[in-house]
Amino acid sequence: MSLTFIGLPLLLWSLNDLPQRTALKDSISVLTIIAFSLMLGQFFLARTSKNILKDYNLTKALKIHKLIGYIFVPILLAHPFLIIFPRYFEAGIEPKEAFITLITTFESPGVILGIIAWCLMFILGVTSLLRNKLPIKYKTWRVIHGILSIMFILIATRHAIMLGRHMDRAMSICMSIMAAGGILLLLKTYILKSSKIEGGTNE
Amino acid sequence: MTIKQINGCIGCGICVQTCPTDVIALDPKTKKAFIKYPADCQICHLCRMYCPVDAITISPEKSIPVIVSWG
Amino acid sequence: MNKSSENTDISRRKFMTLAGGAVGIAALASLADNKSWAANESNIDIDKMQYQENQTDVLVIGGGMAGLFAAVKAHDAGTKVMLVSKGRLGASGQTPFAKGIFAYDPANAKMSLDEFVNAVSRSALGTNNPVYTKQMAEHSLARVNELRQWGFFDSPLYYNSFNKPIKQRNIPIQERIVITHLIKENGKIAGAAGFSLDQEKIHIYKAKSVILCTGAGGFKPNGFPICDLTHDGTIMAYNIGAKVTGKEWNDGHPGQMTNPAACFDGWHGMFERKPDTTGIGIRHDLGVDQNYSSYINGNPGSTQNGNTEMGPGLRPQNHSSGGPYRPIEFQESGPPGGRPGGESGNRPGGDRPGPGNNFGPPAGAPDMDFPPPGDRPDGNSPAGFGPPDQGRHPNNRSDDKHPGKGGHPGPRGISVGGSSAGMAIHKSEGLVPINEKCESNIPGLYAAGDALGSYMAGAIYTQIGSSLAGSAVQGAIAAEAAAEYCKTIEMPVITKAKISKVQEEILAPLKRQIGYGPAWVTQTLQGIMIPNFILYIKKENLLKAALAYIEELRDHHMPLLRAADMHELRLAHETANMIISAEMKLKASIMRKESRCSHYRLDYPDIDDNNWFAWINIFKGDDGTMKFEKQAFGSWPIS
Numbered sequence: 074m075s076l077t078f079i080g081l082p083l084l085l086w087s088l089n090d091l092p093q094r095t096a097l098k099d100s101i102s103v104l105t106i107i108a109f110s111l112m113l114g115q116f117f118l119a120r121t122s123k124n125i126l127k128d129y130n131l132t133k134a135l136k137i138h139k140l141i142g143y144i145f146v147p148i149l150l151a152h153p154f155l156i157i158f159p160r161y162f163e164a165g166i167e168p169k170e171a172f173i174t175l176i177t178t179f180e181s182p183g184v185i186l187g188i189i190a191w192c193l194m195f196i197l198g199v200t201s202l203l204r205n206k207l208p209i210k211y212k213t214w215r216v217i218h219g220i221l222s223i224m225f226i227l228i229a230t231r232h233a234i235m236l237g238r239h240m241d242r243a244m245s246i247c248m249s250i251m252a253a254g255g256i257l258l259l260l261k262t263y264i265l266k267s268s269k270i271e272g273g274t275n276e
Numbered sequence: 277m278t279i280k281q282i283n284g285c286i287g288c289g290i291c292v293q294t295c296p297t298d299v300i301a302l303d304p305k306t307k308k309a310f311i312k313y314p315a316d317c318q319i320c321h322l323c324r325m326y327c328p329v330d331a332i333t334i335s336p337e338k339s340i341p342v343i344v345s346w347g
Numbered sequence: 348m349n350k351s352s353e354n355t356d357i358s359r360r361k362f363m364t365l366a367g368g369a370v371g372i373a374a375l376a377s378l379a380d381n382k383s384w385a386a387n388e389s390n391i392d393i394d395k396m397q398y399q400e401n402q403t404d405v406l407v408i409g410g411g412m413a414g415l416f417a418a419v420k421a422h423d424a425g426t427k428v429m430l431v432s433k434g435r436l437g438a439s440g441q442t443p444f445a446k447g448i449f450a451y452d453p454a455n456a457k458m459s460l461d462e463f464v465n466a467v468s469r470s471a472l473g474t475n476n477p478v479y480t481k482q483m484a485e486h487s488l489a490r491v492n493e494l495r496q497w498g499f500f501d502s503p504l505y506y507n508s509f510n511k512p513i514k515q516r517n518i519p520i521q522e523r524i525v526i527t528h529l530i531k532e533n534g535k536i537a538g539a540a541g542f543s544l545d546q547e548k549i550h551i552y553k554a555k556s557v558i559l560c561t562g563a564g565g566f567k568p569n570g571f572p573i574c575d576l577t578h579d580g581t582i583m584a585y586n587i588g589a590k591v592t593g594k595e596w597n598d599g600h601p602g603q604m605t606n607p608a609a610c611f612d613g614w615h616g617m618f619e620r621k622p623d624t625t626g627i628g629i630r631h632d633l634g635v636d637q638n639y640s641s642y643i644n645g646n647p648g649s650t651q652n653g654n655t656e657m658g659p660g661l662r663p664q665n666h667s668s669g670g671p672y673r674p675i676e677f678q679e680s681g682p683p684g685g686r687p688g689g690e691s692g693n694r695p696g697g698d699r700p701g702p703g704n705n706f707g708p709p710a711g712a713p714d715m716d717f718p719p720p721g722d723r724p725d726g727n728s729p730a731g732f733g734p735p736d737q738g739r740h741p742n743n744r745s746d747d748k749h750p751g752k753g754g755h756p757g758p759r760g761i762s763v764g765g766s767s768a769g770m771a772i773h774k775s776e777g778l779v780p781i782n783e784k785c786e787s788n789i790p791g792l793y794a795a796g797d798a799l800g801s802y803m804a805g806a807i808y809t810q811i812g813s814s815l816a817g818s819a820v821q822g823a824i825a826a827e828a829a830a831e832y833c834k835t836i837e838m839p840v841i842t843k844a845k846i847s848k849v850q851e852e853i854l855a856p857l858k859r860q861i862g863y864g865p866a867w868v869t870q871t872l873q874g875i876m877i878p879n880f881i882l883y884i885k886k887e888n889l890l891k892a893a894l895a896y897i898e899e900l901r902d903h904h905m906p907l908l909r910a911a912d913m914h915e916l917r918l919a920h921e922t923a924n925m926i927i928s929a930e931m932k933l934k935a936s937i938m939r940k941e942s943r944c945s946h947y948r949l950d951y952p953d954i955d956d957n958n959w960f961a962w963i964n965i966f967k968g969d970d971g972t973m974k975f976e977k978q979a980f981g982s983w984p985i986s
Binding site for chain 1: 502504619620621
């Protein structure tokens with residue numbers, strides 16, 4: 074698992090012919106790529122993998138799922154700020170101005186998708202944190218979580234492919250396959266296991 | 277290659293306006309900036325410094341032969 | 348479910364194709380650049396070309412330091428003003444790279460205003476116009492204070508601080524419009540015309556008055572950030588009868604041998620610095636000293652591993668053995684940053700002793716008075732990414748902050764000549780002023796900054812940081828004069844015939860079925876004007892030989908320039924301007940049979956005050972040919 078969702082993107086990152094940047098900038102890039110890749114991996118670290126995991130391992134997988142969520146969702150939420158962060162240390166436009174330009178470039182569908190994905194991820198994060206305090210049943214929450222996840226990953230992957238600095242052909246294919254695989258797996262789980270909620274999954 | 281690559285462009289168009297020698301253009305379809313006239317780049321780095329997402333990479337070599345007076 | 352994965356996949360494929368397409372276009376474009384005589388593969392439908400008329404009282408052309416103040420002050424004087432620029436406000440011409448601005452503060456200055464003017468005049472060997480020298484110093488502090496209010500000193504990038512006063516006043520501004528023509532009706536200025544780089548559109552501007560803030564120009568030389576400056580304003584004005592001066596003077600900046608075209612790298616991070624102010628520091632620099640030395644002795648850098656004591660600076664290696672004359676008082680000033688004896692300035696940050704610390708910013712690197720590449724003792728890393736606080740420090744106004752930085756910029760490299768080829772010393776070339784108000788001989792036409800041949804600093808580089816200050820001061824002066832002029836006249840009428848003629852001329856390269864590629868013609872021009880010390884160590888025969896080639900370009904290439912798109916249309920017009928300027932430079936250089944300041948004739952190496960205590964004015968005769976006249980130093984034009 075970790076080999077696929079950490080190793081593969083890292084390998085692709087190291088293979089692409091992008092110019093080297095400062096250590097800070099490259100670290101931020103790597104962190105963001107891994108964080109996003111792990112989001113794709115979340116689809117496989119869930120009930121979706123029940124068939125291949127034993128019950129004990131499933132519990133463990135869900136724990137990891139939570140852990141990854143709590144660590145890497147905030148990183149991705151910070152991702153728009155991380156892009157402009159290095160500007161604090163170099164001459165150029167002010168970071169604040171860069172950020173405002175960044176989130177107001179509505180001519181670009183990629184930016185709009187990014188903002189939507191950011192909001193979805195924010196909702197995913199909050200509803201996960203407050204799951205026990207929400208007045209809904211666990212199973213309902215799970216369905217909502219699944220639907221939100223699919224919406225998020227579709228939009229976020231598209232956003233990443235459209236705008237990602239490191240999105241060369243290999244990285245795009247890799248991310249697309251991972252996303253498609255994750256969504257398929259999730260949909261398959263729901264459709265096979267609980268036919269009741271089938272209607273809600275198709276976007 | 278002078279101005280070399282644009283990666284992670286969000287299509288704000290500031291580099292297009294900022295380039296004194298009109299090297300960069302926005303692709304109407306992808307909505308992204310691309311290097312249209314690399315031979316005219318004077319390697320001044322204004323585009324890079326104005327870019328909000330630091331998407332532009334510039335190298336010091338000129339893409340066309342350079343004429344100097346003596347050296 | 349398949350649908351969703353397909354979705355992602357399609358967008359990916361679509362993206363890859365388009366990205367590939369973009370690369371393809373770039374490759375094609377660069378190939379096309381090198382074609383000389385070829386069919387014009389234009390994809391522009393001339394019949395669909397749009398047309399827009401604009402009207403204003405004062406039209407300011409150019410968005411640099413002079414243009415900024417021209418627009419702001421014309422507005423404040425109560426006129427309707429519009430600013431139009433080939434690039435973006437504060438990000439085109441030489442302004443974005445000029446980092447030092449002179450401020451004469453009478454409260455702290457160690458010299459009186461008159462003493463200052465006299466010292467500049469002594470260094471300039473009479474070539475300066477003391478009225479403009481004094482005007483610059485007198486108003487510099489007021490302009491600097493305004494700039495400070497607008498945030499100019501807070502960022503290495505000038506767009507925001509320039510835009511602030513423009514926005515506050517709601518001054519209309521049009522960017523990325525290439526002005527190609529000034530329009531004259533009934534002997535007076537009536538407007539201008541040009542085209543947009545972003546749309547297929549012709550712009551006509553009707554105006555009572557025009558202020559040219561178009562900078563000077565070069566032959567798109569490598570290593571100096573002036574590739575967008577191609578003498579446009581000067582030649583446009585020349586074409587409607589304005590007098591032009593200063594074409595024999597030369598900026599003698601060297602470049603660096605490694606990657607000579609990389610002007611950012613050549614200035615070792617200076618472009619990333621925030622601007623700051625400079626105090627009095629008068630020199631006699633950036634002429635032909637180092638060029639002469641290299642001509643006589645060979646490139647000094649190449650025998651010393653590029654690690655000369657001064658770096659490949661401008662200090663003459665063999666100064667006493669002939670070559671350009673340097674007044675004794677300014678001998679020590681050698682390379683910029685050196686201090687003329689005893690006058691160590693009144694910089695707010697305190698004095699810095701001695702001439703040892705050459706090129707320390709801001710003393711040496713201010714202005715467009717770039718230090719020679721590789722000669723910045725406290726520079727940033729050559730890679731361009733400076734230390735974190737570089738240029739971001741809230742208060743790096745004075746040089747005493749920098750020396751502590753220590754770190755040498757790294758390999759200094761060997762220098763090469765001609766990095767600013769085609770450009771004269773700041774403010775020594777451009778329109779001839781008929782008075783102290785930046786007014787040209789064409790009623791209603793004013794110029795400010797490097798577009799005005801004000802001789803504010805003379806024909807040699809004198810006061811550090813004065814170039815930027817002078818542009819600000821002259822912009823304001825020209826604006827007030829233009830505003831005053833506007834009150835006296837009605838809005839001029841531009842005839843239909845004139846408009847269609849101008850339109851025809853603008854579009855001609857686009858309409859040409861077959862012709863010369865402008866980039867190729869420019870390269871040919873560079874090949875004639877840059878090598879062989881043509882501009883630096885002048886000899887009659889060589890100048891005449893170059894002139895024969897330039898006249899060939901003028902007669903047989905200029906009329907046949909082609910353009911496939913708006914970018915090439917710009918190149919075509921710029922190339923034509925450079926050809927005319929090259930002709931002016933060569934002819935003026937042949938005419939001035941003496942050596943003085945930044946004009947050096949190997950065949951007339953001495954100063955000749957009897958015959959040449961005069962500037963050379965150039966104008967278009969009634970027969971369309973280039974005419975020349977002398978104007979005594981310190982006088983105004985007679986007619």
